Amino acid sequence: MVSTIQNTDVKQKDADRAVLVAVTSRAVFESGGDDGDDVCGEGVAFPLLQALQKVNERLLKENPAESLLFDVVLITTDSQQQQQSSRIISSTRHYGLEVSRFCFSSQEDFIESLLINNMQLFLTTDGNEARRASQEGVFSALLDQQIAFCPSEQLRVMICGDTVFRSDASPMPVSRQAAQGFSAQLGEMRQRFGMSDSPLSFILVMSRGGRESCGEALLKLRSHGVSVDEAYCLAGGPRSPILSLLRPHFLLSNGISGLE
Structure with missing residues (x-):
């Protein structure tokens, strides 16, 4: 079962021209934390999303009609994070992250969410997820703690x-x-x-x-x-x-x- 929520706070990209990037929510946000806190902590992929967004901002500055932009989709397969879907969505709003859609699926169905959305890059901290996506023809990158120390401006x-x-x-x-x-x-x-x-x-x-x-x-x-x-x-x-x-x-x- 795959559930997709469109982010109405973000202008949707041109599906025919955008570069579609899927990132697991566990890579962007830390799991756990105080249930009373509406904002998740920053994960290892947080600087990467900021860098993708910086490219988009510069492209639009050069040409406001630019359609070749990164289109980011957040995928959640973690059962604990799925129970906190509203918290994940509000966290992207809090940090100003430009996420177009939120996909919630089980571990068994997350490949379906990648294929349905025609993802061109899948970013995850889970080696098994990266292997499965790669076997289905989705280019995948395995992220680790080094990403947290990468620059967010480029x-x-x-x-x-x-x-x-x-x-x-x-x-x-x-x-x-x-x-x-x-x-x-x-x-x-x-x-x-x-x-x-x-x-x-x-x-x-x-x-x-x-x-x-x-x-x-x-x-x-x-x-x-x-x-x-x-x-x-x-x-x-x-x-x-x-x-x-x-x-x-x-x-x-x-x-x-x-x-x-």
């Missing part, structure tokens, strides 16, 4: 050049296609801004290979409409140090994306 997207545009057969080709389609939409968004002071930034990281491999990846990305702001070639080195320095919100890669 959306930082890291691209794993070793996997996103591989030419060999993938164990999950549908997920790879979904990631490529999503990155192309973000690339079109990025083109709306100049080289500096952009609210959206692409970071390419090559874990293997040298400068030639990095150059090939840059050309391949450009052919898909994605212009990269920063590029790093690790030549087999560990990725953790660069992650802690760059602090991306999520990773575009093959299959399920995470920052581990």
Whole structure:
């Protein structure tokens, strides 16, 4: 059973042009707390939603008629949070979060809510949910505590050049296609801004290979409409140090994306 509530406080986006992003409410808001408190605490994905909103604000500032915008849907599968649906809705209003719709479903039916709403990106802190969504062809990113320390003024997207545009057969080709389609939409968004002071930034990281491999990846990305702001070639080195320095919100890669 899937129940959807439209947020009448927010102007609804153009369904044919918007980039649809689903986020679990447990990632945005902390569970529990005082039942007498009408406002939930901030979760790990809170800065990410602020960054998505910042991109929308800048896009509309540049062009008030812009239709290529992030459209955020909050999905609740946690039984405790479902009992506090009014609290979740009032919390988004309190924090000024631009959430278009609220979906309430069971763990068994949450995939249906993603497919019904044609979600292009699913963000969750639950690895099992991310795997299930990815298997159904919905590009998914697994969030963790690192997200809480990411900047909210700029959306930082890291691209794993070793996997996103591989030419060999993938164990999950549908997920790879979904990631490529999503990155192309973000690339079109990025083109709306100049080289500096952009609210959206692409970071390419090559874990293997040298400068030639990095150059090939840059050309391949450009052919898909994605212009990269920063590029790093690790030549087999560990990725953790660069992650802690760059602090991306999520990773575009093959299959399920995470920052581990």
